[in-house]
Amino acid sequence: MSGIQGKVIAVTGASSGIGEATATHLAEKGARLVLGARREDRLNAVVDGITAKGGTAVGVFVDVSRREDLQRLTDTALDQYGRLDVLVSNAGTMAVSPFDDLRQDDWDAMVSTHVTGLLNGIGAALPVFRRQRFGHFVNVGSTAAYVVKTPQAVYAATKTAVKVLTEGLRQESGPDLRVTLVSPGLTDTEGVGKGASPEAAAAMAQQRDEIAMPPSAVASAIGYAIEQPEGVDVSEIVVRPTVQA
Numbered sequence: 001m002s003g004i005q006g007k008v009i010a011v012t013g014a015s016s017g018i019g020e021a022t023a024t025h026l027a028e029k030g031a032r033l034v035l036g037a038r039r040e041d042r043l044n045a046v047v048d049g050i051t052a053k054g055g056t057a058v059g060v061f062v063d064v065s066r067r068e069d070l071q072r073l074t075d076t077a078l079d080q081y082g083r084l085d086v087l088v089s090n091a092g093t094m095a096v097s098p099f100d101d102l103r104q105d106d107w108d109a110m111v112s113t114h115v116t117g118l119l120n121g122i123g124a125a126l127p128v129f130r131r132q133r134f135g136h137f138v139n140v141g142s143t144a145a146y147v148v149k150t151p152q153a154v155y156a157a158t159k160t161a162v163k164v165l166t167e168g169l170r171q172e173s174g175p176d177l178r179v180t181l182v183s184p185g186l187t188d189t190e191g192v193g194k195g196a197s198p199e200a201a202a203a204m205a206q207q208r209d210e211i212a213m214p215p216s217a218v219a220s221a222i223g224y225a226i227e228q229p230e231g232v233d234v235s236e237i238v239v240r241p242t243v244q245a
């Protein structure tokens with residue numbers, strides 16, 4: 001199946017920002033969506049917004065650090081729609097800080113969300129994709145994996161892991177599956193600097209307000225990768241504001 005119309009697409013981190021914009025964009029193009037996140041009120045609002053416009057979406061409580069939650073996400077796709085065409089692994093946290101602050105809970109959250117979370121998605125979706133003999137992983141990285149800026153080392157390291165895992169998965173995926181890395185630059189979302197140390201949060205918020213691109217730019221990039229004909233793998237997209245160094 002090529003295009004987006006009718007595809008069953010699961011998106012993690014769909015309660016705000018890039019995930020929400022991606023869900024909305026894909027719904028407008030006729031995808032059937034299974035949306036995951038932890039803030040159920042926000043997630044339900046996204047689902048309601050899509051269904052109010054005639055789209056098809058269901059929300060599932062998902063903490064990507066827990067294997068069983070990713071299993072529930074993929075099971076819901078199979079139960080509701082009988083297939084899973086795409087898993088967009090987008091959940092993320094940008095709680096950056098200098099090492100000297102020793103915000104080890106934040107380091108753990110970045111590792112468990114970006115690295116363990118991505119692996120949990122692969123663990124849940126890969127057997128489904130193999131059985132179906134089709135499926136598409138779309139993993140959201142970051143330009144932080146290309147240009148390391150302080151105090152973002154832990155964030156950059158985990159996004160580098162996303163990049164490396166995606167390339168390894170692509171090489172092992174074989175002729176039936178597709179694997180895409182989408183690496184955004186600074187994007188105008190509430191997540192920029194959320195939970196970061198005060199100085200880092202203020203600097204990131206200021207930069208966001210000055211130069212960030214809208215989340216719809218990332219949503220379009222994800223849609224572009226998904227809508228390619230079967231057998232065409234868009235392996236990597238880096239999308240950033242023109243003014244971003």
Ligand SMILES: NC(=O)c1ccc[n+]([C@@H]2O[C@H](COP(=O)([O-])OP(=O)(O)OC[C@H]3O[C@@H](n4cnc5c(N)ncnc54)[C@H](OP(=O)(O)O)[C@@H]3O)[C@@H](O)[C@H]2O)c1
Pocket residue numbers: 012013014015016017018019036037038039040042062063064065090091092093094113140141142143183184185186187188189190191192194
């Ligand atoms: N904005 C940027 O400048 C930028 C640039 C490059 C890359 N990115 C990446 O883009 C992705 C989306 O970020 P965003 O900018 O759209 O920020 P956002 O609005 O804060 O979105 C992050 C999403 O991830 C979810 N999430 C966080 N931890 C989770 C967990 N453990 N389990 C499930 N869901 C979780 C959040 O939902 P809940 O809190 O409801 O669970 C939320 O829906 C992230 O991977 C981020 O690293 C962003």
